[in-house]
Amino acid sequence: MNQVKKLLRGGRVFLENGTWESCGVLLEEGRIAGLLPEKQEVPADILQIDCSGKRIAPGLIDTHVHGARGRNYMEGSAEAAAAISDFLIRGGTTSCLATTTSAGRADEAAALRGLREASMHPAKGQAEILGIHLEGPFINPRNRGSQAEENIRAASGPELEEIAEAAAGALKIVTLAPEMDGAAEAIDFFIRRGIKVSIGHTSATFAQAQAALHAGAGRGTHLFNAMPPIHHREPGAVLALLLDPSAFLEMTVDGHHLAPEIIQMVLKLAGPERCVLITDGVDVRGCGDGTFQRWEGTTVIVRDGQARTPKGSLAGSMLSLSDAVRNAVRLAKVPIGTAIRMASEIPARSVGVFDRKGSISQGKDADFVIFNEDLSVCMTIVRGDIAYRAAP
Numbered sequence: 428m429n430q431v432k433k434l435l436r437g438g439r440v441f442l443e444n445g446t447w448e449s450c451g452v453l454l455e456e457g458r459i460a461g462l463l464p465e466k467q468e469v470p471a472d473i474l475q476i477d478c479s480g481k482r483i484a485p486g487l488i489d490t491h492v493h494g495a496r497g498r499n500y501m502e503g504s505a506e507a508a509a510a511i512s513d514f515l516i517r518g519g520t521t522s523c524l525a526t527t528t529s530a531g532r533a534d535e536a537a538a539l540r541g542l543r544e545a546s547m548h549p550a551k552g553q554a555e556i557l558g559i560h561l562e563g564p565f566i567n568p569r570n571r572g573s574q575a576e577e578n579i580r581a582a583s584g585p586e587l588e589e590i591a592e593a594a595a596g597a598l599k600i601v602t603l604a605p606e607m608d609g610a611a612e613a614i615d616f617f618i619r620r621g622i623k624v625s626i627g628h629t630s631a632t633f634a635q636a637q638a639a640l641h642a643g644a645g646r647g648t649h650l651f652n653a654m655p656p657i658h659h660r661e662p663g664a665v666l667a668l669l670l671d672p673s674a675f676l677e678m679t680v681d682g683h684h685l686a687p688e689i690i691q692m693v694l695k696l697a698g699p700e701r702c703v704l705i706t707d708g709v710d711v712r713g714c715g716d717g718t719f720q721r722w723e724g725t726t727v728i729v730r731d732g733q734a735r736t737p738k739g740s741l742a743g744s745m746l747s748l749s750d751a752v753r754n755a756v757r758l759a760k761v762p763i764g765t766a767i768r769m770a771s772e773i774p775a776r777s778v779g780v781f782d783r784k785g786s787i788s789q790g791k792d793a794d795f796v797i798f799n800e801d802l803s804v805c806m807t808i809v810r811g812d813i814a815y816r817a818a819p
């Protein structure tokens with residue numbers, strides 16, 4: 428419980444209507460209590476936080492993140508979540524979906540149970556786990572990226588029930604390949620339970636992807652990556668997703684996964700309202716260069732800001748979400764406010780939490796990232812608590 432009222436003062440605040448305004452933001456009991464005119468007298472019982480020369484933005488929301496600092500959400504433990512959070516808050520991320528990778532059934536169920544538990548008890552000053560993004564095992568082995576082939580399988584009724592039971596209400600997104608055996612039943616199973624289905628790690632044809640979208644899938648997982656490129660006679664899942672007016676599109680904007688011109692094309696075709704910046708951040712972030720064994724024994728090589736499998740496939744990113752915002756602005760010439768929305772408002776809308784997160788608005792959770800003018804992170808506030816403050 429936050430007993431002390433706080434006032435973020437002196438900065439430019441990114442409002443829900445997309446404008447920047449010089450005003451104060453009052454925080455009380457972990458929520459946004461209101462906006463105050465800059466010149467207003469401040470009662471002595473309010474702790475003032477000087478944000479002069481800074482940009483005050485809503486906390487960033489990463490809907491696709493696996494780990495950091497050598498820890499992986501697949502461990503399913505509060506300790507792993509705390510270590511990962513320590514990396515996330517430095518990148519302005521105040522909430523996330525803990526994202527799994529394909530695993531054996533017992534490991535998968537154990538991870539889901541642990542992550543459900545972690546999502547139910549948000550720790551003070553840590554990035555909040557809003558729920559779980561299940562990435563695999565119902566994917567196409569040909570498009571598996573860094574996922575272990577032996578852990579990929581067709582969806583079956585008993586396993587779907589097991590997943591739903593282990594994750595309970597915490598499962599928010601399932602990434603699957605619609606062309607695989609059992610996928611149609613799986614899509615139906617998840618949609619009926621209010622869980623979003625995302626098309627990814629797939630070789631689906633345009634028609635197969637479109638059928639999945641019609642069946643209720645509403646998202647594409649790291650668009651363009653782990654799916655075939657657009658071909659003029661077989662445009663595939665990429666174009667089916669781009670042309671569907673309600674599909675959310677994940678993008679990994681780290682300077683390696685997507686050319687800047689592709690990001691510009693997606694924004695032109697789909698508009699920013701459908702674009703979700705993600706990190707797909709992996710467990711070897713924050714560990715320096717080298718060769719690492721991951722939690723399930725696969726090898727990943729980190730060099731020049733990239734994580735790759737021994738065969739050379741990109742194995743997730745080393746990105747933090749504030750870097751993604753800055754890359755979108757610098758590399759793809761996205762306006763700052765638009766880039767921030769793509770890492771806060773749009774991810775919040777995409778997982779149904781915009782009523783409490785994703786913008787600076789009275790009554791919402793007091794989650795903020797306070798940017799320096801160069802879009803590096805100055806401070807991160809989670810539910811009213813200062814979770815991270817950069818050294819001056």
Ligand SMILES: [Zn+2]
Pocket residue numbers: 491493526562707743
């Ligand atoms: Zn991933």
